[in-house]
Amino acid sequence: MRDISMDRVNMTRNNILETIKNPSLTHEQKVAAMAGLADSLLEVLELPEGLDELLNAPVDTKCICDLNEGHAPLRPRYIVPDYEKFMKEGSKFLQLDPPKDLYEALNSLLIFYKHVPSVTNFPVYTGALDTLLEPFINDVDVEQAKKMLKLFMIHMDRTILDSFSHANIGPKETKTGRLLLEVEAQLVHAVPNITLKYEEGVTSDEFALAAINTTLHSAKPSFANHLMFKSEFSENYAIASCYNGLYIGGGSYTLSRMILGNIAKRSKNIKDFKEMQLPYVMDIMARYMDARIKFEVEESGFFESNFLVKEGLISRERFTAMFGLVGLADCVNILFEKEEISGRFGHSEEADTLGIEIMEQIKAFNENHESPYCEITGGHYLLHAQVGISDDVNITPGTRIPIGEEPEEFIDHLLVCNKFHKYFPSGTGDIFPIDTTVNKNPDYLLDIIKGAFRKDLRYLSFYAKDSDLIRITGYLVKRSEIDKLNAGENVLLDTTALGKGSVENCHILERKVR
């Protein structure tokens, strides 16, 4: 372990004290923040040369961001347990036998959730709830089942204190799936996020329309293109955290992101960007991720000691990592300005074409970079269109069109999404606030989802324009909770603070209504 300066130690001690005294943090939020600060004192990773300048820079020049994963990763960032195995076999470590009825099933899951680590310390994936619970759903009558599911979902919302948590349903209609949608439409909770894996012809229109009705009430579920994910992962994938496609029984070791707009800023022109700057940053970020993974696998001991591994609920061989990016739009626009070419991302064919060329270059780099311990994905990372963090100023999520610049016509917006969604098996997505007239014609959204997935869009989220619960970037936050935080009150979920930052910095409330 390398030494650090006493100045840095003292600065961190000050930060710890400030955290302890911070009146707007709950106890759990303080503990998590202090653990992060302690970890920041370590220097154990073999960092590639040149990283410091790209990583530890102000927000307007920083080119690589490691999303606060810390200096000594003690567990993978995203863990996607095999919940089906857990339901079939129980857990020796947790002293739980396989559940025999709905009471035991819900109880077992709630216990299990408290033992699934992640970068947020909360489970980022809570299982395919419909298929997990379907074998038990007829144990009780419908009214009681609804009541039990309701209490189960409330329990999750009040104990998984972070919105980067995701349950899945679908693609097939089930009784449990229908009941969950009904319950969720009433609850309007931020946690968990829910995705319906949708495939035309497999998911019935009735089930999809029930999901649309729920999304117009509670901003979830989102809709994942099952056919597309299946072609990349087989059936054994889950949507976790924001919208990340990952293998069940595995997950993602790490996620770093390139801030493409800032890489464009340091480039002289398009040629310099493509030939010098982008390759330079990609190489350093990939090697930084390699180093993090090596520490996790070879030194942290996680894969030797954690009960999830020991009981086969996850296995090292099913993990990969996510090579992220933000700000493709900013990047293209900055490069066009430098070259004095008119046209902006999402509005001009030439600008979109440059965006595609950049994506092809990133894809080709990733396919040539040998990533350690990523056998399941062919020894390479999966590309990820990162949704942004609350500190981002003038950084557009993933490959989205900046808020305020959306095309006038919804169709033109969707056709831009069509150009970029395919690059990101480990997640991308677009979000659309919807006009209330759709309440009377939910088939409108179903047609758009069907069309979008035929056109290779990967992932779509909607919410009613006047909804209290809204999707910030990938996660959900209540506007009323942001108001509480603004008034200096404590709030239960740590993602509310992120939402507040994004509303202020990223104009989330100004999205174009469709």
Add this chain to the structure above:
Amino acid sequence: MKAVVNKIITFSTVDGPGNRTVIFLQGCNLDCKYCHNPETIGLCVHCGNCVKKCPNGALSIKNNKVNYDINRCLQCDTCIHVCQNGSSPKTQMMSSQEVFDQIRKQIPFIRGITVSGGECTLYPDFLKELFTLCKEAGLTTLIDSNGTYDFKKDVELLNVTDGIMLDIKAFDSKQHEKVTGSNNNIILENVAFLAKSGKLYEVRTVVVTELFDAVETVRQVAKMLKPYLAKRDIRYKIIAYRPTGVREQYSHYEIPKEEYLESLAVILREESFENIILL
């Protein structure tokens, strides 16, 4: 075949089932007092009145015709407000193929199209061509009509039309004349004929209590349609009069209360209607 097109809305939530592209054709043969888009009633006579009033120079006269430059247009609608002919300089003559080319871009995001107006049945041959193109592309086709076209004489059009949405302004012919300037004989014939042939998708009535007896209208139309509900589900849409877009001299009518609309829905339910929308 060509038609005068007022505008095309690429995605619409409110013009039939699912997501549809809507084409508004120019010109109407009724003159409803409460018309919410009176700029679609008349055809442009190229008088040039609007050209002088345009605040941003988007209009000019070329070859004795009003020329419209969309890039300079502020969408302030001054031209529409000053027009003496109930028209708009923004309309354009388009062939069925040209309109279809604009529809094609929305495939596969839409399930169909709706042609509205004005009164789109003033262009029956255009409709037939356009609908034939749409059918070949797997789209459904709806007509939004005031019911003055003699549908039973145009089997060809009906063959390429999946459904018709019909406005019924008033059941009593005298009251109808007061609202629209014309009697409603052909319209009521159409209601029965289209319902019988399974082509009636929706009827709608805009409620203006000062102009006609909405209770009687809704009740009588419902009675007429009741025998056909088993054949095809028919939606009844009851729309409250709103002054938005209405010509100034007719913008003073009272906006009906929600309870009143609800009482009309009760009548419909008594006549076995289930698919009722109040707007």
